[in-house]
Amino acid sequence: MNVIDIYARIERLECIDAGESRGAEPYLWTVFFKIDGSTCRVVGGVLNGTATVVATTGGSHGNLSSESVHSGDLVAIPSHLGEFRTRLHPIAFDSPIGSMTEKGGVFGIAAVLMEQDQTSEDDVNAGRRALTAALQKELDAMIPTLTLGHEEPTPEEIDDMKDRVSAAVHDAISAEVSVLDWIFGGTDMDNEIGTGFFRFSHASMEGSAGTSFPFEQTWDDDGTWRLSGRVIAHDPAAVTIYADRNYGGASQRLSAGRYDVNQLAIGNDRLSSIRIPPGWSVILFAEAGFWGDALVVGRDLAFIGQTLDNRTSSILVEGPFVTIYSDRGFQGNSQLLRAGKYDVNQLAIGNDRLSSIRVPYGWAATIFSEAGFWGDSLTVTANTGYVGSGMDNRTSSIVVARTMAEPPVSEHHPPVFQ
Numbered sequence: 001m002n003v004i005d006i007y008a009r010i011e012r013l014e015c016i017d018a019g020e021s022r023g024a025e026p027y028l029w030t031v032f033f034k035i036d037g038s039t040c041r042v043v044g045g046v047l048n049g050t051a052t053v054v055a056t057t058g059g060s061h062g063n064l065s066s067e068s069v070h071s072g073d074l075v076a077i078p079s080h081l082g083e084f085r086t087r088l089h090p091i092a093f094d095s096p097i098g099s100m101t102e103k104g105g106v107f108g109i110a111a112v113l114m115e116q117d118q119t120s121e122d123d124v125n126a127g128r129r130a131l132t133a134a135l136q137k138e139l140d141a142m143i144p145t146l147t148l149g150h151e152e153p154t155p156e157e158i159d160d161m162k163d164r165v166s167a168a169v170h171d172a173i174s175a176e177v178s179v180l181d182w183i184f185g186g187t188d189m190d191n192e193i194g195t196g197f198f199r200f201s202h203a204s205m206e207g208s209a210g211t212s213f214p215f216e217q218t219w220d221d222d223g224t225w226r227l228s229g230r231v232i233a234h235d236p237a238a239v240t241i242y243a244d245r246n247y248g249g250a251s252q253r254l255s256a257g258r259y260d261v262n263q264l265a266i267g268n269d270r271l272s273s274i275r276i277p278p279g280w281s282v283i284l285f286a287e288a289g290f291w292g293d294a295l296v297v298g299r300d301l302a303f304i305g306q307t308l309d310n311r312t313s314s315i316l317v318e319g320p321f322v323t324i325y326s327d328r329g330f331q332g333n334s335q336l337l338r339a340g341k342y343d344v345n346q347l348a349i350g351n352d353r354l355s356s357i358r359v360p361y362g363w364a365a366t367i368f369s370e371a372g373f374w375g376d377s378l379t380v381t382a383n384t385g386y387v388g389s390g391m392d393n394r395t396s397s398i399v400v401a402r403t404m405a406e407p408p409v410s411e412h413h414p415p416v417f418q
Helices: 121-145 155-175 179-183 201-205
Strands: 004-018 026-035 040-043 045-051 052-055 075-077 082-090 091-097 100-103 105-113 191-201 210-217 224-234 239-244 248-254 257-259 273-275 281-287 292-297 314-318 322-327 330-337 339-340 356-358 363-370 373-380 397-402
Touching: 004 105, 026 121, 040 075, 045 121, 045 314, 075 201, 082 105, 105 121, 105 201, 105 210, 121 155, 121 292, 155 191, 155 248, 191 201, 201 224, 201 273, 224 239, 239 330, 322 363
Parallel strands: 040 091
Antiparallel strands: 004 075, 004 082, 004 224, 026 052, 026 105, 040 045, 091 100, 105 191, 210 224, 239 248, 239 273, 257 314, 281 292, 281 314, 322 330, 322 356, 339 397, 363 373, 363 397
């Protein structure tokens, strides 16, 4: 089981029905959490440790929109509320249990949607703080109950935890609301529209690295609301080099970057085979300092060939990039595309041959039916096993661009923990 990097983004709130003609004033609290090897360990078959819980900043009232929200409106979630990155570590065993030496962790998001009425900002912020504290308490209490025979909480246990967290929030707000607030605010106090919990297991994300995991929650209280987003997992070390042919012998996992001779853990002049996931590119150099004979590799090679076998002294790893394929399902001839414009004479798979395309998160590829970047077009922002009858075998030019340099860091500096 490998370490994985996680990028989470709560993207939008959809107001299906505001519940009242004058509109609503929703606000959002978000908390991100993980249970993993950075703070936990399995001892005697029982999980020990504490959860990592991080609340976003941004206050409460008006943190989604300065204007009332009406039925049919879509509200983009600000990055300082909905954006988060972390690294999930496997949980080690104190001693092997059979052949097992570690288990996966879990990453999650708690989101509470509130409706603004007459409760003061200070009072509702007490509820926001209570949300973080209650979630920490509940997760820490759950950890010792997760044994090898009971590795995941049941849906009933999750529902019970949600109820206790919600009760803690309500109690905290009520404790802060003064008699004067109730007299002058009447009973029109801020209330909870709904609470959502989203969990993602280490195993499911590791097995689909680079895939977007969408999530959403719909609430039918004070109208109808839908909150949605996605989580993307990346393997921070995507490329693996091996000292022997057929992926044998000493190995080393490499993330994007430059590796000179003193950084090659398998040793100098030892590399014989290499595994490279789709969309990545590796340049092997015969000399330290990234020069000499070179080989560009874009796929798995059980044997790198006589030219550089046991002759690699430095390596450049790049990716992920866009990859186009001549057949459906990411099959057939392929070509890796960096950011840029590719006219018909630059398409190595051939003119009018494209049927599928891999587009990593943060990239976009626009395919055109005519040379010179015009005619019918389709913009693709995710892995697409079939581009559809409208563009299948009709692509003559392509524009590839980054939509973001990496999983974004907002100007408000969203929380990051290791």
